[in-house]
Amino acid sequence: MSRLAIYPGSFDPPTLGHLDVVARAAHLFDELIVAVGVNSDKAPFLSVEDRLSSLEECVQGMANVRVESFEGLLVDYARRKDCQRIVRGLRAISDFDYEFRVTLANRAMAPEIETVFLITKEEHSFLASSVVREVARLGGRYEGFVPPPVVEKIRKALA
Numbered sequence: 001m002s003r004l005a006i007y008p009g010s011f012d013p014p015t016l017g018h019l020d021v022v023a024r025a026a027h028l029f030d031e032l033i034v035a036v037g038v039n040s041d042k043a044p045f046l047s048v049e050d051r052l053s054s055l056e057e058c059v060q061g062m063a064n065v066r067v068e069s070f071e072g073l074l075v076d077y078a079r080r081k082d083c084q085r086i087v088r089g090l091r092a093i094s095d096f097d098y099e100f101r102v103t104l105a106n107r108a109m110a111p112e113i114e115t116v117f118l119i120t121k122e123e124h125s126f127l128a129s130s131v132v133r134e135v136a137r138l139g140g141r142y143e144g145f146v147p148p149p150v151v152e153k154i155r156k157a158l159a
């Protein structure tokens, strides 16, 4: 039986930390879907199309990884995909409270779905999409925080 997992996130923008989780999860599971959550209530920094296309470029060499978007509840999306595994990255203790609440809410709605956490690499432990957005908007050097295909998308968003 092929083991499929979903790695969901806003990826606004995707960072090197995200890409590290993708690469490690791709080794753990037979198939991985990187799923961009679309929240139509929030104005994004990068468009969904730019997030999808830059992520697709990033995972080009990973044969068992594909990129999709989803709207609505993550557990409904996972059920539509017949997937019982969700992967999330965990940086510091500050992530824990949010992840704990969301994981328990997801489990209450879909007990068959297990959430697996991958601890970040130390060098990515400070990296967050919100940090990249702020540095980029304030004219700082963000290029070392994101994969090369994302740099172009951020330049376009700032222009």
Ligand code: PNS
Binding pocket: 008, 009, 010, 011, 036, 037, 072, 073, 074, 075, 102, 105, 106
């Ligand atoms: O990278 P992020 O911003 O922490 O990703 C959050 C995401 C997209 C995974 C999360 O907001 C999500 O699952 N959204 C879909 C709605 C949902 O199912 N929420 C969880 C129930 S509280």
